[in-house]
């Protein structure tokens with residue numbers, strides 16, 4: 001794996017070098033009777049007069065070569081190529097050639113002489129092969145008439161000025177970074193309407209425009225039979241079926257490409273010539289799960305908020321490298337043999353198409369009975385909007401989960417498949433730190449570049465077995481990224497097997513659980529917290545959020561994202577309630593309350609516990625910043641938000657709330673919840689970008705407080721006039737510690753550590769905590785360590801050299817994380 005990555009890198013570099021050199025060592029046309037071969041170095045390529053496009057041979061690694069047209073100034077190989085003659089038949093690196101033969105044909109032959117590709121220009125007087133500034137590769141006669149052009153045979157890309165007509169279509173590639181033909185196409189259908197189709201190994205299915213709506217409802221027209229669509233030079237696309245759009249950077253002078261990607265979405269990209277990178281300026285299917293076929297048979301697409309594929313209970317992924325193969329049942333589902341059966345509810349989920357039973361206005365029980373009675377019924381969708389509609393399915397394709405879907409899917413399963421475990425798995429070697437990761441649909445990189453590492457997070461869960469239908473739930477099974485990559489699975493330290501599941505509670509349930517919100521155990525900027533007991537005897541903390549005007553969907557999506565974040569040092573969220581104006585969150589209850597109650601009380605924490613809390617908190621934050629499904633910045637780290645369980649294991653509470661509340665534009669209180677004075681990083685006041693380093697700062701203040709045993713932060717609290725002097729105290733303390741460290745002295749801890757401990761503490765640990773604390777409260781956020789490094793220092797597994805300036809990680813943070821869909 002590593003080796004092949006390396007090779008890919010080498011070839012990419014070679015390719016880039018060749019691309020760069022091609023500007024100098026190339027001609028602008030090829031004469032009849034001459035040829036290009038893969039081995040030729042001079043000239044290898046034709047370049048358009050203004051230098052925008054080049055064409056010639058190139059490889060992606062190995063000995064396979066393609067004859068292609070590409071953007072010269074694009075950064076990486078895969079996103080540079082706009083047209084390929086032999087996408088499904090690469091030729092050998094030795095002896096293959098493109099010949100402009102004496103009979104007028106341009107032909108590509110492989111090393112063994114077999115013809116791979118040729119133009120239809122037999123016995124014409126074609127004289128020249130040229131690449132034009134538009135990216136069109138043409139054969140011209142001596143008078144300049146075009147006899148053949150690559151624009152008539154697009155692959156997956158349409159360039160400005162290149163018409164899409166009734167005889168041609170765009171066909172996606174099979175995988176990112178490759179050229180071979182895939183399953184998605186963009187074309188004019190026989191009814192004159194532009195459409196997108198998934199044509200996979202098992203099924204074909206139209207998914208754009210919305211197949212549930214009529215042509216007219218989709219804003220199209222089928223009257224004009226000319227069937228022509230074109231993107232103009234300023235980024236305006238117009239089709240004869242009245243479909244049109246503008247690129248978001250509408251205007252002339254920008255290089256653009258309209259590409260149907262391997263994931264089935266159609267995107268318009270603009271090239272930044274100075275960086276060679278592409279940005280998306282229009283997207284056909286913003287809700288990516290509506291693309292058909294992406295998760296294969298039985299698979300379900302859901303937003304995390306990035307779209308991911310998952311398998312329903314009772315099913316497992318067929319081929320981890322290829323989601324088109326979908327999910328297979330874990331036990332045989334031969335319909336005559338799976339009695340007795342039960343139905344498992346998949347809320348907000350539907351499978352599109354393959355309706356075996358259609359019964360409008362059916363009661364739930366009759367729908368269930370219809371599906372029970374039909375051996376071929378694999379499950380049914382029961383829609384709740386307006387009339388209750390029943391759809392029994394013979395095949396499960398195009399599954400998607402969408403918070404606003406009014407209805408559920410009820411999956412037929414043998415009674416024996418039952419389990420209610422959730423296991424969170426992830427690979428150990430993957431790192432969030434090298435770049436984009438989990439590319440979201442709103443702002444994807446051009447393609448997922450071949451060498452880039454992907455973070456792997458697997459959530460695995462099963463539904464509660466349900467005999468009778470009333471029961472709720474099921475979230476998902478394998479939750480896997482689209483990316484086809486290895487599939488390492490390591491159950492890691494810090495993760496737990498959980499039972500029970502994340503769910504929605506009714507207001508009434510919570511009212512009963514908390515005895516009408518009787519026992520208030522805390523309150524903060526984001527709301528009040530009440531202790532309660534669920535009917536299953538779990539003790540919970542119910543947080544009542546202040547006024548929030550979120551739409552249900554947004555709240556649902558956000559909260560379920562938070563609900564999936566799971567780490568031993570994070571307070572577990574068990575569910576939520578969203579009814580009318582009421583927004584409540586249900587957490588596990590922490591017996592020992594919050595850290596401040598122990599740290600600053602008359603009965604101080606012993607040293608062992610303090611260190612454990614410092615380390616656990618650092619691990620929890622490192623997880624939030626670097627490893628979990630979606631990077632989360634906490635924004636309000638302070639002792640009040642560190643809760644302790646019966647074993648004094650620290651658990652960070654309120655994570656994810658900053659984002660939740662920030663989303664709520666109508667909430668004018670945001671300034672209040674974004675931090676607590678004394679723990680807030682200077683960035684807040686200076687109006688600098690907010691990154692994960694704000695949490696590092698707050699953590700630093702807190703760690704120093706844990707060493708000192710007093711509210712250090714209170715020194716900076718207080719009235720404005722005194723504020724400065726008091727702040728000097730913290731700064732003074734830090735300066736003194738720094739002075740000691742710089743002198744190379746063993747940091748003398750005796751006069752610093754909480755005197756209530758009467759000298760009973762670990763010198764080394766205290767020194768390391770001071771070291772971390774001081775580094776974390778650096779004014780300049782770039783000088784603060786990441787939380788990962790903080791953990792390493794605390795563990796003593798590295799020396800202080802790690803405290804060099806570290807680039808900001810997770811700087812996509814709460815502020816920029818794109819919204820769902």
Ligand SMILES: *[C@@H]1O[C@H](CO)[C@@H](O)[C@H](O)[C@H]1NC(C)=O
Pocket residue numbers: 120121122124147148152
């Ligand atoms: C080659 O095919 C294209 C597209 O089908 C057509 O427009 C063109 O006339 C053909 N050329 C010759 C010389 O047959």
Ligand SMILES: *[C@@H]1O[C@H](CO)[C@@H](O)[C@H](O)[C@H]1NC(C)=O
Pocket residue numbers: 224225226228238239240
């Ligand atoms: C059909 O569409 C084409 C391209 O948009 C346009 O030029 C032509 O005028 C249209 N024809 C009719 C009858 O509207």
Ligand SMILES: *[C@@H]1O[C@H](CO)[C@@H](O)[C@H](O)[C@H]1NC(C)=O
Pocket residue numbers: 236244245246
């Ligand atoms: C695109 O921009 C043009 C010119 O500004 C405008 O006439 C047209 O309505 C726009 N189309 C869409 C779909 O926004």
Ligand SMILES: *[C@@H]1O[C@H](CO)[C@@H](O)[C@H](O)[C@H]1NC(C)=O
Pocket residue numbers: 272273274275
């Ligand atoms: C291209 O990228 C550079 C560096 O990110 C940026 O400064 C510049 O504004 C970009 N240009 C355009 C046209 O977006």
Ligand SMILES: *[C@@H]1O[C@H](CO)[C@@H](O)[C@H](O)[C@H]1NC(C)=O
Pocket residue numbers: 334335336337
């Ligand atoms: C299902 O079971 C029946 C009866 O045993 C058998 O005849 C049939 O071939 C089986 N079908 C499949 C798809 O395995």
Ligand SMILES: *[C@@H]1O[C@H](CO)[C@@H](O)[C@H](O)[C@H]1NC(C)=O
Pocket residue numbers: 361
């Ligand atoms: C739907 O069912 C209800 C109750 O069974 C009935 O009152 C109603 O008339 C039905 N509506 C239609 C359109 O059949």
Ligand SMILES: *[C@@H]1O[C@H](CO)[C@@H](O)[C@H](O)[C@H]1NC(C)=O
Pocket residue numbers: 428429
């Ligand atoms: C994963 O990391 C371990 C050490 O942390 C290393 O031994 C192993 O080779 C790595 N595996 C891969 C596939 O990089």
